[in-house]
Amino acid sequence: MNVTYLQSKDNKKICSYNNILLHSAYNPQKEAERFVQTISADFEPKYVAVTGPALSYCIPFLRAKFPNAKLIGIHYTTEFLSDNADWDKVIFSDKSVQMQLYSYIGEEDASSVLFLSWKPSESAFPAEYRETWNEIKLFLTTSKNVLATRMFFNKRWTKNSIKFCNYVSKINSVSCDSNTPIVITASGSSLAGLLPTLKKFRNRFNLIAVSSSLYPLLYSNLIPDAVISTDGGYWAKKHLDVLEQFNVPPVPLFLSPESAISIELLKKSPVIPLCYGDGIETILLNFCKIPCVRAERNGTVSGTAAELALALTNTDVYAFGLDLVFSKGFQHTQPNSLEAQAATKDNRLRPLSTRTGIQGFDTGSLSVYKEWFSSREPAFEKRFIRVYEANSPFSEHFGNIRELPHTAFETKMQKAAKVQKPFSVPKSGYIPQNNEKISELLCQIKTKLMDAKKQNIPVTNLDEKLVLWIKTVSLGEYLTLEKTKSPVNDKIIKDFEDIL
Known part of the structure; x- marks a missing residue:
């Protein structure tokens, strides 16, 4: 970065970028004070975020004007890393600004943020300025959509949580070897081409299936060590109902209390309850003394599964079928519960080709999930690996996520030890009442x-x-x-x- 540090006429530290001054050459503090004086807001902000604040001369004046607000500095360069002690939160635009804002603020307070731009930085960093404000727009849009979803489904999720605590009876605890790798299966179309690899080396890893991938696994005689479901909707329940169709031993279920599941399956299945620590489900689990495993709430179950798996093993976590991109034809590996029901409505006027053609249009709904996976912290990136079929259309790169062709995965598994310990065991001492x-x-x-x-x-x-x-x-x-x-x-x- 071409940041040059100078002295102002009143002997204050200032700087320029590519010969564009980011602060007044005469009195940078007075400039910052006037900047804050021009701010008007028709609401009391809980957060005030400033993009491109450079040396952050505006902080004391913002604190005086908005004493109850948390201050966020959004920098276009890490050159200003040492000038951030007085911000409540610092964000750098080299990582997803949208995700960083969402992680810190959440959806409920998104409308209580006052966003400001330090004008000199707009000229000095035009590309970064445009990209950052696009990210801010995405943050606000995503928050609005999440809020709308919560308002619509909250009652259903709460009823699910009450039902869960009333009827769960067989609690399991995780007992796997922390040195054994974990494979997560999602239901992307690429999973079909990777099933032979999973079957060949099934005894070298623990397998956690996202519920939407359960059908193709069982159909291929691949029994996962556990299934994870965190969705409270109708289709999530349908994915789990597949367990009733196959004659397999009981499969442990990672379930959040708000997950949709039939009472019959909930009663007879071994369950490892998940707890996010931020909602009513936590109060209910604690009240009922139901043992649980801590999990991270995400917009996608694959994200929750990824972070859970990383917490359960000290070695690598591999993701199969994690496409997060639209493709022509079926969006999920077949057979699939959604497809099985949708196919019953196919007819001459609206045949299979029309339905799958419509599904193939990219609506952008997966872009948020893809952004989440490609903007994780180094600790996540170091051990989370997306596996793809070599020489296939599904080798698209995911930003910072490590990726591996299936042939390289097979080489690794040839050297791996066979799994010795069971993935989970019944939890003793829990009596449902x-x-x-x-x-x-x-x-x-x-x-x-x-x-x-x-x-x-x-x-x-x-x-x-x-x-x-x-x-x-x-x-x-x-x-x-x-x-x-x-x-x-x-x-x-x-x-x-x-x-x-």
């Missing part, structure tokens, strides 16, 4: 909500756990009441009653 306990808890929550309404307590002043329940059953209403510091209303109580 949660129906009455959960009913009692829900009645207590309802009473607290009604008391808060009677006492006109603003939702912002309520107990943290009670706020979590409100956000779970009535997120949109909570966000509205939060801005106006209003108390619990009848709609929130009605929404809570809907989950009882």
Whole structure:
């Protein structure tokens, strides 16, 4: 980077980039003060983010104007690494700005961020400026979409969590050797060409199947050590129902409480509960004393599976069928539960070719997931490896993710030791008896909500756990009441009653 450091007329440190000054040559502090004085906002921001702040002279003036806000500096170059002590959060644009913002702020507070641009940096870093603000736009769009999804599905997910805690009965714990590699299978079209490799070396690794890849694995006589499902929707349940169709020993299931699963399968399957530590499912798991494994919440189950696998082994984690790109024809390896049901509606006016042709149009819905995998931290990148079929259309590179042709994977597995320890074993000492306990808890929550309404307590002043329940059953209403510091209303109580 061509950053040059200079002295201003009042003996302050300033700098330029490619001969463009990033601060006033006369009085950089006064310049920063005037910059902040020109800022106007029609809301009280929880966060103030400045792009290209260079030597960060604006920080003290931002703190004075927005004392309750957290300050974020978004730099276009790591040259300013040593000038960041007073920011609450520092982001560099060489990694996905969208993902870094989402990780730090989340979707709920995305509308409470005031984004600002340090004007001199716009001219000095035009490409970085455009890319960063495009990333900011993506962050806001993604947050809006995630919020909409949560508002629509939160009640269903909460009901799933209550059902999970009521009916789960066979708890397993992970017992695998931490020196054994783990393979994760996703359901991308490339998985079909990799199945022979998996079968050939099946005894050299532990296999975790994302639920959508379960059907093609079982169809090929490949039994995974565990299946992972974190989706609370209809199709996630259908993927797990495949276990009823094959005569195989019970397969352990990594499940988050909000996951969709039939009561029958939940009762009889060995389950390794997943806990994100950030929602109602955590309260319920703790309340019912259900043992669980900590997991990271992600927009894609493959992301959760990847981070879980990295935590379970000290060696490499390999991903098969992780395409995250649109292809012509089927988007998933066949057979697939979605395809099996969709095929029943094919007819002469809307045949298979029309349906798969429509599926092949890239809507951009996978771009966020692809960005997530290609913008991980070095510790993730070091051990997470995407395996692809050599000389196939699925060898597209994923940014910083390590990749390996299947032939190289086979060479590695030839040298690997055979798996000796079972992947999971039954957890001793857990006795399910949660129906009455959960009913009692829900009645207590309802009473607290009604008391808060009677006492006109603003939702912002309520107990943290009670706020979590409100956000779970009535997120949109909570966000509205939060801005106006209003108390619990009848709609929130009605929404809570809907989950009882």
